[in-house]
């Protein structure tokens with residue numbers, strides 16, 4: 001069989017599976033529903049996908065649907081986007097961040113313990129950011145003190161997506177002193193039911209609470225739940241962070257492309273379909289959306305062939321984030337005054353649901369989280385364009401360091 | 402990109418690099434003819450280098466990068482038209498047009514009416530944006546309704562050329578006026594439906610050549626700017642250390658890389674469909690993005706150079722002027738955006 005035939009066959013297989021299994025009218029059901037209903041629906045959709053092997057095509061051979069070449073994984077994500085299936089927000093960290101980190105750094109025991117549970121629906125969250133350590137993640141202060149065969153954790157994490165529903169947490173904490181600060185970090189797989197953990201949801205600008213704070217008060221973690229060596233946490237965290245690049249951006253850019261008709265629908269609703277200015281803006285947006293897809297595709301190909309250069313991922317993320325903002329703000333402008341009134345929004349519907357003000361607010365996810373636009377610009381200019389790095393030492397006049 | 406094309410491209414970059422950004426047509430044109438660059442897209446059977454559309458686009462990109470002052474895009478359009486037409490003198494014309502003889506094809510929309518007078522076909526109207534037409538033996542023209550494509554000898558009664566000085570020093574544009582110019586039946590390349598397909602193919606190719614020119618120009622202007630910021634010192638440090646400037650360069654980098662990826666994607670998907678409406682739309686889409694990115698990069702490049710960027714000896718203005726002209730050639734940017742939106746809305 002020629003490779004093209006395999007690819008086409010897989011595409012058709014996924015397409016017809018989705019046609020058969022995608023809950024009809026899921027958008028309607030997820031619009032205006034509460035979080036509990038959303039979490040239930042996410043679980044159901046996850047079980048179906050996982051059973052079919054479409055939730056974990058990026059896992060190695062031996063796992064359901066695993067061991068597929070990247071090109072085939074890409075087809076699955078393209079089809080999921082095309083079918084406008086729900087995004088698995090609840091499982092995003094489990095399937096990517098947790099799984100990839102454990103696969104790359106975990107011991108045999110850790111793999112055997114955690115991966116099957118992910119497939120059974122355990123939810124993970126990422127506990128990296130702290131109130132005083134965001135872009136400058138390495139400055140984080142949550143302490144992990146070694147006491148015999150355990151670590152004792154004290155401190156606070158924040159902005160942890162879906163932590164209120166999570167069973168486990170990828171925890172980055174400081175276990176020793178070091179200069180540079182990256183050196184003293186260790187990485188833990190934490191059971192969130194441990195004593196001393198409390199999770200408090202944070203209200204977001206949409207009125208929703210998709211992320212939460214996590215507090216640690218003398219929380220004990222057995223040594224065997226550390227992943228990587230003591231002090232190796234920073235390197236492990238890099239794997240976690242890079243796991244959401246590549247395929248995720250292919251899915252997101254494809255979704256954005258398939259969502260373009262939502263802008264047209266809004267133009268129709270608002271009687272703007274013949275409005276020259278809006279048409280022109282749409283005509284300027286479409287090429288950018290196509291370019292975002294082409295860029296994400298090309299980045300994935302580079303990863304496949306091992307040609308990824310430092311900074312490449314940042315180009316894709318920055319471009320996507322900027323085009324997404326343009327996309328949703330065009331939607332909002334087309335919506336006009338009617339887009340200023342509060343309407344129920346769709347959970348798990350991706351970044352371009354057609355509830356434009358909510359989409360607009362949510363577009364900040366991509367310009368702030370996972371390395372903000374500004375941080376990506378630093379990386380692009382320093383690594384790709386090879387412009388000099390910021391000097392480390394600084395002092396404000398009048399301030400003593 | 403094939404190994405062979407990679408090598409061709411590298412050597413083109415080297416040759417143009419040696420010529421410099423300010424070289425004129427008298428230096429550039431003979432060199433590119435001699436090096437066989439006009440043969441890049443032709444199949445081996447026609448004596449070509451067999452690199453197809455990807456090859457042509459790679460060369461357009463290099464010429465854009467080097468701000469080459471030669472009507473290469475226009476010449477390739479005429480060669481492509483002859484290659485894809487079925488007419489008696491195809492072979493001999495291909496040989497002539499890939500050697501010393503130059504045919505100018507319009508780089509913007511033309512307005513020509515075709516009239517039948519007995520057995521004769523007469524062309525009347527105006528053509529804008531003919532590059533280096535004073536050197537051309539023929540013009541490649543099509544009627545307004547796309548139903549006739551022909552080679553029209555430049556020196557004949559009823560046809561007049563007028564030089565129009567553009568701000569872009571790398572291009573010499575001419576306008577042509579035609580008054581009842583009779584078409585030589587031996588020089589008719591296509592008529593009827595075949596002509597419509599050929600016209601669409603040529604428009605797609607023209608858009609892609611402009612996109613590639615823009616991709617090359619944007620990359621070169623950005624590289625030049627980053628290099629300048631690294632050497633220029635103010636406040637006791639290289640300007641490249643200022644984050645405000647680094648971030649602007651990073652944005653320009655993301656834009657340029659995206660336009661390049663989009664163009665490459667279009668070439669690989671639509672190479673065989675350029676004569677179809679979706680191929681033309683894809684070409685417009687790639688070009689719309691690339692040319693707007695080029696203009697943005699060139700504008701920022703001048704700003705980031707400061708005063709030196711406003712001097713005629715510095716290359717900043719050359720990039721800027723070429724970028725601004727590129728945006729207006731082919732299908733003007735504003736119209737392209739409306740066309741793209743119109744086609745998309747119609748399909749929704």
Ligand SMILES: Cc1cc2nc3c(=O)[nH]c(=O)nc-3n(C[C@H](O)[C@H](O)[C@H](O)COP(=O)(O)OP(=O)(O)OC[C@H]3O[C@@H](n4cnc5c(N)ncnc54)[C@H](O)[C@@H]3O)c2cc1C
Pocket residue numbers: 125126127128129131133134135136158159160161162211364365368369370371372373374375378644
């Ligand atoms: C929706 C959402 C979900 C998130 N989910 C998670 C999660 O699940 N787990 C988790 O650990 N974290 C999560 N985060 C946190 C996220 O990683 C941080 O918000 C991000 O790293 C930015 O840190 P900060 O918010 O502290 O902003 P700051 O770092 O304080 O930045 C403030 C502003 O300054 C800019 N800035 C910072 N440093 C520089 C610099 N060197 N040069 C130029 N500009 C700079 C930033 O770009 C930003 O504009 C999430 C965030 C959001 C918005």
